[in-house]
Amino acid sequence: MKPPFGWEAIRAEVMRRIRAREWQPGQSIPTEEQMAAEFGCARATVNRALRELALAGVLERRRKSGSRVALNPVRKASFDITVTRLEVEGRGQSYAFVLLEEREQVPPAAVLDRLGMAGNQQLLHLRTLHLADAVPFLLEDRWLNTGVLPDLPRDFRAMSVNEWLVRNMPFTYGDIAFSAALATPEEARLLGLTEPVALFVAERTTWTGDAPITAVRLAYAPGYRVQTVL
Amino acid sequence: MKPPFGWEAIRAEVMRRIRAREWQPGQSIPTEEQMAAEFGCARATVNRALRELALAGVLERRRKSGSRVALNPVRKASFDITVTRLEVEGRGQSYAFVLLEEREQVPPAAVLDRLGMAGNQQLLHLRTLHLADAVPFLLEDRWLNTGVLPDLPRDFRAMSVNEWLVRNMPFTYGDIAFSAALATPEEARLLGLTEPVALFVAERTTWTGDAPITAVRLAYAPGYRVQTVL
DNA sequence: GAGTGGTCTAGACCACGTT
DNA sequence: ACGTGGTCTAGACCACTCC
Numbered sequence: 366m367k368p369p370f371g372w373e374a375i376r377a378e379v380m381r382r383i384r385a386r387e388w389q390p391g392q393s394i395p396t397e398e399q400m401a402a403e404f405g406c407a408r409a410t411v412n413r414a415l416r417e418l419a420l421a422g423v424l425e426r427r428r429k430s431g432s433r434v435a436l437n438p439v440r441k442a443s444f445d446i447t448v449t450r451l452e453v454e455g456r457g458q459s460y461a462f463v464l465l466e467e468r469e470q471v472p473p474a475a476v477l478d479r480l481g482m483a484g485n486q487q488l489l490h491l492r493t494l495h496l497a498d499a500v501p502f503l504l505e506d507r508w509l510n511t512g513v514l515p516d517l518p519r520d521f522r523a524m525s526v527n528e529w530l531v532r533n534m535p536f537t538y539g540d541i542a543f544s545a546a547l548a549t550p551e552e553a554r555l556l557g558l559t560e561p562v563a564l565f566v567a568e569r570t571t572w573t574g575d576a577p578i579t580a581v582r583l584a585y586a587p588g589y590r591v592q593t594v595l
Numbered sequence: 596m597k598p599p600f601g602w603e604a605i606r607a608e609v610m611r612r613i614r615a616r617e618w619q620p621g622q623s624i625p626t627e628e629q630m631a632a633e634f635g636c637a638r639a640t641v642n643r644a645l646r647e648l649a650l651a652g653v654l655e656r657r658r659k660s661g662s663r664v665a666l667n668p669v670r671k672a673s674f675d676i677t678v679t680r681l682e683v684e685g686r687g688q689s690y691a692f693v694l695l696e697e698r699e700q701v702p703p704a705a706v707l708d709r710l711g712m713a714g715n716q717q718l719l720h721l722r723t724l725h726l727a728d729a730v731p732f733l734l735e736d737r738w739l740n741t742g743v744l745p746d747l748p749r750d751f752r753a754m755s756v757n758e759w760l761v762r763n764m765p766f767t768y769g770d771i772a773f774s775a776a777l778a779t780p781e782e783a784r785l786l787g788l789t790e791p792v793a794l795f796v797a798e799r800t801t802w803t804g805d806a807p808i809t810a811v812r813l814a815y816a817p818g819y820r821v822q823t824v825l
Numbered sequence: 826g827a828g829t830g831g832t833c834t835a836g837a838c839c840a841c842g843t844t
Numbered sequence: 845a846c847g848t849g850g851t852c853t854a855g856a857c858c859a860c861t862c863c
Contacts, residue, residue, distance in 0.1 A: 542822035545775035545795040561791035592772035
């Protein structure tokens, strides 16, 4: 027989009580044992439910003190990051890309700094325009640390750098930042826009754990939004 | 004796094998039972480790077929959303805000649409300028469905709307979207900037589950970034 | 020292999806 | 039908933290 209170049901019930203000922000809630007794299930089941709520920022839990409803809730917004081709195709649009530039270069100091590298090193500089239904969608400006990459393809016209990396250097460490910036005259031209125009910008930097791999700046055409539920 | 392979150690070991390409994208990995035997632990411990990796988008798991390394990884980027005061103070800056406008108004159709409300309803329109170290930081434009809110404070000069809501309507459902926009002349003036200027914009809409509560647009002064590790 | 959450175990049954 | 992950149980020990 299916237990009437699985961990998801318990999580939902706890959320209900919090939203109904039966348990108010800052207030203690019963211990796992008490709730297990109330719901007629094992403590591990209650633990699973409360652990997920703590992870979501709804509860604060400490040994000995017990669990409280968060007083200053820190909600977590989670966004999916995937390769550009799938993002475009996921909207039902056709995907294409154009390699604008590919050359060895000494990057600006800001890029070296983001990668934590010393000066005067040459990196592979790739600039790519991504298209959705043949309309400019995203301008990619990437620096690649070729020293740590095995078997680089002869050129990146067949498969985008983006996809080559996720296939060949999977699950690297990294960080990502979102911001807004005015398009430079060249960016506006490449995206087919007239200035002034505001671009949504995502910057990613990735490492293998010891060596830096790549720093990339993605400038999205106007209208782009990243969205999620809370 | 502490088990040499707790679930975190197993998660780390699986990640190591994936990054070392011992287990390549698209490839099957052993079943939970096999790994439990290999690591000398209970299946539940392996399950915990693999479940977290599936949640992070690293593994794809299906009953009967088993677990595979994701071929087209969808990494999850998670950002913390908190009240503006804590965000500013968390940077070591002093926080203040100015209530610019507070009046009952019929909102534009776009706002009613986001809230899923029918036309011609009056909502409370609040515009607030948030300051960090006395410098304009964020321009907030909010519409509040006063009909569902109990005990509204007399005015929002003492406590920001933001904080009043998290205390009194905790853990509502909602969505959030990030985008970029050119500042309007008025926005530029209020933020003390000269046009043209690109603003980072966050839009949130929240419900109690049945009734809409608020729709808010947050326009951040240049330099603002949301950042996280992957 | 004592109370609470964090984790692990060994076993069980079920849900799902492939065959 | 069968194999695999998803969940639950009852119990145990430990880690942390407050007293």
